[in-house]
Amino acid sequence: YEWVAEGVKPEKDNLQNLPPEICANWYHRFQKGKHIVFQDLEEIREIDPLQYENLKRQDIRALAVVPLYDDGKVIAFYGVDNPPPLSLEYTSNMLQITGHFLVSCIRRRNLMRELEDMSYKDALTGFGNRFAMNRYISQIDHKKSMGVVYCDITGLKHVNDTMGHKAGDQLILRACDCMSKAFGDYGVFRIGGDELLALCSQIEQDVLEERIRLLRKLMEENTVNMAVGMIWQDEATTELDILLQESEKLMYADKAEYYRKNGIERRRR
Incomplete structure (x- = not known):
C-alpha cells in the first residue's frame, strides 16, 4: 500500500521483489523490538550501504519506519518518507501507536479471506465447490x-x-x-x-x-x-x-x- 502527497512520484511498483539483503539490517533491528528513524540519509551510508543506495534512488532524505508484529513475529513494516524535520519524532511515535490498529485490521482481513476460502473451497481437495x-x-x-x-x-x-x-x-x-x-x-x-x-x-x-x-x-x-x-x-x-x-x-x-x-x-x- 502507498499514499503519496501531490507532486510526489509513486514508488510502490519499483519496490516489488526487492532483494532481501537490502532490508536485512532493518529486520535485524525489528527483531530486537527497534524501529528506524534518521534525519539525514547520510547517517546510514557506511552502516547500511545497500539500503542507502535504495533510498537515495527514491530521493529519500529522512525516514521513520516501524515494524508490525503479530504473535511476536514481524509481519510487515510501514513508514513515512521525508517528514518535516521538527515532526520526525512525532511521526515515529504516531506510527508506533497506529501500528496496533493496523495489525488488528490485517488480522480481520486475513480472517475474512480464510472464511471466504472455506465457503468456496472443498475441504479435502482444495478444489472449488x-x-x-x-x-x-x-x-x-x-x-x-x-x-x-x-x-x-x-x-x-x-x-x-x-x-x-x-x-x-x-x-x-x-x-x-x-x-x-x-x-x-x-x-x-x-x-x-x-x-x-x-x-x-x-x-x-x-x-x-x-x-x-x-x-x-x-x-x-x-x-x-x-x-x-x-x-x-x-x-x-x-x-x-x-x-x-x-x-x-x-x-x-x-x-x-x-x-x-x-x-x-x-x-x-
Whole structure:
C-alpha cells in the first residue's frame, strides 16, 4: 500500500521483489523490538550501504519506519518518507501507536479471506465447490469458446467399502492431482463425492482434446480411472446448465462402456 502527497512520484511498483539483503539490517533491528528513524540519509551510508543506495534512488532524505508484529513475529513494516524535520519524532511515535490498529485490521482481513476460502473451497481437495463453480460461471464471457469436462471417479464407493474412507480419500486426491495437472489453469471443481468438473473458458477445441489425452495419460500413471464426458462450443451461447447436462450424459456413456469392457456391475445412482 502507498499514499503519496501531490507532486510526489509513486514508488510502490519499483519496490516489488526487492532483494532481501537490502532490508536485512532493518529486520535485524525489528527483531530486537527497534524501529528506524534518521534525519539525514547520510547517517546510514557506511552502516547500511545497500539500503542507502535504495533510498537515495527514491530521493529519500529522512525516514521513520516501524515494524508490525503479530504473535511476536514481524509481519510487515510501514513508514513515512521525508517528514518535516521538527515532526520526525512525532511521526515515529504516531506510527508506533497506529501500528496496533493496523495489525488488528490485517488480522480481520486475513480472517475474512480464510472464511471466504472455506465457503468456496472443498475441504479435502482444495478444489472449488459448487459455490465457486457458480461464481466462475457468472464471470464467463459468452462470446468466447467454452469447454466442459465432467468426470466421475470410478470405483470410489467400492474402495470406501472395502478399504476404508482413508483409502477413498487418497483415491480422490490422486484423481484431483490428475485434473490439476491437465486443467489447473482453468476452473476445476469438486461438485460431488466422486464428481469432478473442469470449466475451460476461452479454450480451443484442439487444445481441449489435447488436455483430455493428457488427463487419460495421467490417470493411467496414477492408478486412477475416471469416466470422462467432454463437450466444446466455439461460443458459450448455450446455457451452462445444458452444457453440464450434456457433458454428464457423455460421462455416463463413458462409464457404461468401461463397465461393459471390464465386466463390472454398474452401481445404481
